[in-house]
Amino acid sequence: MRTLQLFLLLILSATVQAQNVLTLDKAVNIALKNNFDILVSRNDADMDQINNTPGNAGMLPTINLNGSGGYEYNNVYQKNSSGITKYPNQSSTSLNANVELSWTLFDGGKMFVTKNKLNQIQALGELQFQTKVQETMYNVIAAYYDVVRQKQQLSSINEAISYNKERVTIAQTGFNAGTLAKTDLLQAKIDLNVEMESAIDQQNTISESLKTLNSILGEEDPTIKFDISDSIPLQYSPDRDELLRKLNSSNTSILSFQKQIEISQLALKESQKDKLPTLQLNGGYYLSQAINSEGSTLKNRTYGPQIGMTLSIPLYNGGETKRKISIARKEVQSSGYDMENVKLQVNIELENTLTDFDNQRQLFLIEKSNNELAKENLDICLQRLRLGQTTSLEVHQAQESYVQSATRLTNFEYNLKIAETKLKQLTTSL
Structure with missing residues (x-):
């Protein structure tokens, strides 16, 4: 009976822990539902849809009871x-x-141009909403893996603490046996205390990173605690030609400015229709x-x-129609300039991100090998310390080298993931 109770307790504990694990997909879904920027952007797109009616375009009659x-x-x-x-x-x-x-009944076809413009404004609203969705997903992924990075940093610190405890034990044994000086023991204890302090600071950093993630998710209580994964998957391999091909056809910023050009052209047509007569029933x-x-x-x-x-x-209205047409032409021209500028900037950003991705991948692979070497070197130094064949200073330097390598490795891993996420955001592939 006692065994059964223990078994059920373990199952319950595992279930509770599983419920507190926040996966990346779940985090993204929460943000898409709760993030305040997403909610505002959705409302803006909905208002564009509400405004897109035949009545707002002037195509329907008005009936009044007076x-x-x-x-x-x-x-x-x-x-x-x-x-x-x-x-x-x-x-x-x-x-x-x-x-x-x-x-x-007739206004030179202006009402049909206006209806088409309302269609394009609604489509632009949806594109702007998709842009905000991609931005939010990028921010969620960056914040989520920043927590993972900080947890990996803590894991490296805890590993260093483990090495320091072993080093203190060796130094204490050597000092008791008279084979090591007391300064070696004292230095080992000092290094252990420093790493324990670092672990406390790192816990605080993790807590702040979790609060930042909570804020992006739109959680009302930023102190809600949950667990997340402790690894960063790195299976992405970008195809430069494919990314360049998809960029102009899928990037929401480019598509939004293309839509803005169409809206400006329709606004010009609206102004030109003001020259024509109107017939009203x-x-x-x-x-x-x-x-x-x-x-x-x-x-x-x-x-x-x-x-x-x-x-x-219309015979004469003080030149107002001519003025509106001139302004509309300038707006079409400006929209074209904006379009060319955003295409240039997005293409430059893609090239820079591809370069950064390649660099971070090379740095990650080099540091991964370097980390293995640093760990092996630290293990050898500890073994030599046990045998009295090295000094505490040499072990300290080997340990510092390993901790610094672990930190660099974690940062390169995170930077590589961020570059991957940026590439996917630019091509609307998140």
């Missing part, structure tokens, strides 16, 4: 050819009601009633449908 009424109390004095008429206490009530329709059903207490007309009521058209031909 009504008015009044009461008047007057002293009326009228003089005409037949004599003078007086109504000293005349009261009048009036009532007017109508349903009016106004519909632009007006109609409705009207009711009007007036009641007078005195006078020749005591009650007057009119009602019925009315319909008509209004043709408006």
